[in-house]
Amino acid sequence: MSTIETDRFRQMLLEERARVQHAIDNLHSENPGSLIDETGELTSSSIDNHLGDMATETFDREMGYTLEDNAEAVLTAIDAALRRIDDGTYGTCQRCGKPIAPERLEALPYAELCIDCKRESER
Ligand SMILES: [Zn+2]
Numbered sequence: 806m807s808t809i810e811t812d813r814f815r816q817m818l819l820e821e822r823a824r825v826q827h828a829i830d831n832l833h834s835e836n837p838g839s840l841i842d843e844t845g846e847l848t849s850s851s852i853d854n855h856l857g858d859m860a861t862e863t864f865d866r867e868m869g870y871t872l873e874d875n876a877e878a879v880l881t882a883i884d885a886a887l888r889r890i891d892d893g894t895y896g897t898c899q900r901c902g903k904p905i906a907p908e909r910l911e912a913l914p915y916a917e918l919c920i921d922c923k924r925e926s927e928r
Pocket of ligand 1: 898899900901902903918919920921922923
């Protein structure tokens, strides 16, 4: 029913999932040095934009928790996206039901909202 290449997005989601899981494992093993590199990409497409200015900050314990919360939120979002691929609703906005722009899914394969609803929800 859709022109979205779900196989490819599934692959992207699984890779992202492994990467986020790895980042969480790093947090748990208290290895923040590699963590920042690990998640540098994550922050740019993260659900939680407040992490965006973290890159230049000194990594401390409190931020570790923030990042962990965020990583687990991403993990949850990825799992939800994988379920949507399975039930055929992947790429559909969870709020207005319109298709999510493919370029948005490219940047954020676990996006739940179209860009309009996303902006709306951030107001
Ligand atoms: Zn929408």
